[in-house]
Amino acid sequence: MNEKEKKVQEQEDLGAQALELNLEKVITPGQLVLKRFLRNKLSIIGIVILVSMFLFAFIGPFFTGYTAEEVFYDIAADEIAMYLRPSAIHWMGTDGNGMDIMTRLMHGGRISLTIGFVVVTVELLIGIILGGLAGYYGGFVDALIMRFVDIINSIPFLPVVLIIGAIVDELNIDKTKNIYILMLVLGLLGWTGIARMVRGQILSLREQEFMVATEATGLSISRRIFRHLIPNVIPQLIVIATLGLGGIILTEAALSFLGFGVRYPVPSWGNMINAVNEPFILKTYLFTWVPAGLLIFITVLAFNFVGDGLRDAFDPKMKR
Amino acid sequence: MKQYIIRRLLISAIILAGVSVALYALIRLMPANYIDSIMRGNPMITPERINDMKELYGLNDGIFEGYFKWVAKAITGDFGNSFISGKPVIDDIASKMWISFWIAFIAMVLQVLIAVPLGVIAATKQYSATDYSVTVVSLMGISLPGFFFAITLQLIFAIYLQWLPLQGMVTARNHQFMNQFQQMMDILLHMILPMTVLVMTSIGGLMRYSRTNMLEVLNADYIRTARAKGLSENTVIYKHAFRNTMIPLVTILGGSLPGLFAGAMITETIFAIPGLGRAGLNAITLGDIPYIMAYNMFLAVLTLLGTLIADVTYAVVDPRVRLS
Numbered sequence: 001m002n003e004k005e006k007k008v009q010e011q012e013d014l015g016a017q018a019l020e021l022n023l024e025k026v027i028t029p030g031q032l033v034l035k036r037f038l039r040n041k042l043s044i045i046g047i048v049i050l051v052s053m054f055l056f057a058f059i060g061p062f063f064t065g066y067t068a069e070e071v072f073y074d075i076a077a078d079e080i081a082m083y084l085r086p087s088a089i090h091w092m093g094t095d096g097n098g099m100d101i102m103t104r105l106m107h108g109g110r111i112s113l114t115i116g117f118v119v120v121t122v123e124l125l126i127g128i129i130l131g132g133l134a135g136y137y138g139g140f141v142d143a144l145i146m147r148f149v150d151i152i153n154s155i156p157f158l159p160v161v162l163i164i165g166a167i168v169d170e171l172n173i174d175k176t177k178n179i180y181i182l183m184l185v186l187g188l189l190g191w192t193g194i195a196r197m198v199r200g201q202i203l204s205l206r207e208q209e210f211m212v213a214t215e216a217t218g219l220s221i222s223r224r225i226f227r228h229l230i231p232n233v234i235p236q237l238i239v240i241a242t243l244g245l246g247g248i249i250l251t252e253a254a255l256s257f258l259g260f261g262v263r264y265p266v267p268s269w270g271n272m273i274n275a276v277n278e279p280f281i282l283k284t285y286l287f288t289w290v291p292a293g294l295l296i297f298i299t300v301l302a303f304n305f306v307g308d309g310l311r312d313a314f315d316p317k318m319k320r
Numbered sequence: 321m322k323q324y325i326i327r328r329l330l331i332s333a334i335i336l337a338g339v340s341v342a343l344y345a346l347i348r349l350m351p352a353n354y355i356d357s358i359m360r361g362n363p364m365i366t367p368e369r370i371n372d373m374k375e376l377y378g379l380n381d382g383i384f385e386g387y388f389k390w391v392a393k394a395i396t397g398d399f400g401n402s403f404i405s406g407k408p409v410i411d412d413i414a415s416k417m418w419i420s421f422w423i424a425f426i427a428m429v430l431q432v433l434i435a436v437p438l439g440v441i442a443a444t445k446q447y448s449a450t451d452y453s454v455t456v457v458s459l460m461g462i463s464l465p466g467f468f469f470a471i472t473l474q475l476i477f478a479i480y481l482q483w484l485p486l487q488g489m490v491t492a493r494n495h496q497f498m499n500q501f502q503q504m505m506d507i508l509l510h511m512i513l514p515m516t517v518l519v520m521t522s523i524g525g526l527m528r529y530s531r532t533n534m535l536e537v538l539n540a541d542y543i544r545t546a547r548a549k550g551l552s553e554n555t556v557i558y559k560h561a562f563r564n565t566m567i568p569l570v571t572i573l574g575g576s577l578p579g580l581f582a583g584a585m586i587t588e589t590i591f592a593i594p595g596l597g598r599a600g601l602n603a604i605t606l607g608d609i610p611y612i613m614a615y616n617m618f619l620a621v622l623t624l625l626g627t628l629i630a631d632v633t634y635a636v637v638d639p640r641v642r643l644s
Contacts (some may be wrong), residue, residue, distance in 0.1 A: 151338040156619035158585050162604050163346050170351030257467050293468035301463035
């Protein structure tokens with residue numbers, strides 16, 4: 001290797017080093033958000049809780065060996081095995097119908113979590129489309145959509161959901177299917193907040209230079225809205241969706257508790273607490289309703305931890 | 321401003337019309353028919369009698385006919401008589417809403433007194449142990465299922481410890497024999513548990529809100545200027561910063577004022593408080609159409625009034641905001 005080659009080699013090394021250094025310094029915004037998110041202890045706790053809750057609800061039922069609507073019979077006493085205390089056979093006991101509580105908690109979790117995700121998806125779809133249109137077009141379209149938002153907003157939520165629940169009952173739909181109607185109703189009544197947020201953001205975004213550029217390059221309007229405006233709102237949407245998931249689980253639980261949401265024999269965390277309407281259960285058989293309440297609380301708390309962590313992580317104004 | 325308020329009120333009228341159509345259609349689709357539910361199991365009643373009764377209660381009208389009859393009366397302020405109590409619905413609501421209002425109002429005052437200072441302190445000591453505990457407590461409050469919390473409190477304090485009454489507003493047996501002070505204490509004792517539920521479940525939002533606001537204000541330039549002038553930290557935080565965080569808070573609280581009359585449906589039902597919310601739930605289960613209509617329209621008016629008040633107070637408190 002002569003002098004010249006050595007020098008070239010050295011320079012190449014330097015170049016490679018510089019490149020590496022550079023690579024180390026370049027952090028994409030996504031990585032930055034992730035880094036900030038993972039630094040927050042509460043959001044880690046939230047993630048851990050949520051993952052275990054999903055495993056519990058979706059994988060758990062394969063291991064209990066029972067189904068959610070299986071009634072156990074006590075042959076010795078010749079009666080339904082109701083209110084059995086927790087034991088090796090029934091880890092969390094049985095409820096007033098002789099069904100295994102542990103298994104019902106798992107299936108209830110499936111239903112609560114599924115309802116949460118479906119409702120949020122419906123809300124996001126309607127909210128993004130209507131909010132996007134209102135914000136982009138402004139003027140008459142905006143006024144029309146926003147009045148519609150006002151109407152939906154002024155409809156009293158709980159009474160109307162209860163009324164619809166009563167109507168659905170009358171239709172004699174399969175008990176397992178009326179959950180879908182419940183999801184649709186919750187979604188149709190809950191999108192207004194998202195629409196307002198999307199509209200507000202787009203009103204300010206559409207005045208910026210990059211939107212003039214999309215117009216100059218002749219992009220179609222739907223492409224301009226859904227490819228260039230909406231992605232800018234995604235951080236806020238993720239936060240709203242995460243916090244919304246918790247809220248919907250609470251709503252569903254409250255409805256089922258009142259006897260209007262998910263119906264027996266389909267289990268949900270809310271209707272398992274419904275059992276306390278009988279005073280003696282409230283006092284004597286704590287194990288039938290307390291676990292369901294705690295699961296609701298812990299799951300919603302986890303969603304709120306994660307949502308709060310995401311909000312902090314996305315917000316460039318938050319110093320750390 | 322005057323013009324703005326008038327225009328908003330006109331728009332509100334249109335919105336209310338829309339809400340009333342949707343509500344009436346839904347309510348008439350409800351299966352719980354009041355006449356059928358009270359007549360059920362009574363062997364003395366003939367089908368003709370039931371039909372007469374339905375005619376009398378207006379249940380035989382079609383949805384459109386019924387709606388226009390309802391609107392024609394509602395515009396004159398006549399919302400009909402409650403099927404259940406037989407009294408004018410308006411009087412029913414007027415008498416019950418004050419119970420709901422005072423409970424919610426006291427709960428809101430407590431909420432503000434606890435949440436705002438804690439939020440402000442958390443913001444001034446960002447990322448300290450205090451900040452973390454305030455965050456955790458407020459998120460826990462938001463995550464509490466109200467009904468579960470209420471039942472658990474009942475179980476612990478009313479059934480096991482027997483310190484507090486389980487339900488109701490007064491001790492039915494001897495409330496009337498008490499003197500005024502004892503009566504007040506009696507009501508107060510009954511209100512502790514429901515109040516705890518209302519405050520705990522709604523305190524989190526306000527706490528988070530005042531914290532975020534305070535953080536934003538503390539990062540503003542004029543706070544740096546105030547510090548640079550050499551003002552003491554107390555003056556900076558409690559005079560310059562705190563006053564500015566009050567702007568959005570006042571707006572929110574003003575906006576939630578009408579909502580206080582609405583009543584808390586679930587909490588009132590669990591604690592058997594004779595407020596508007598419990599009556600509303602009862603009306604829905606029995607199919608008391610005039611009451612449900614009036615109650616829900618009342619709630620819609622409260623919501624619209626709330627947003628209007630919020631927007632107007634925002635402009636009043638913050639002179640930079642112009643209403644158009």
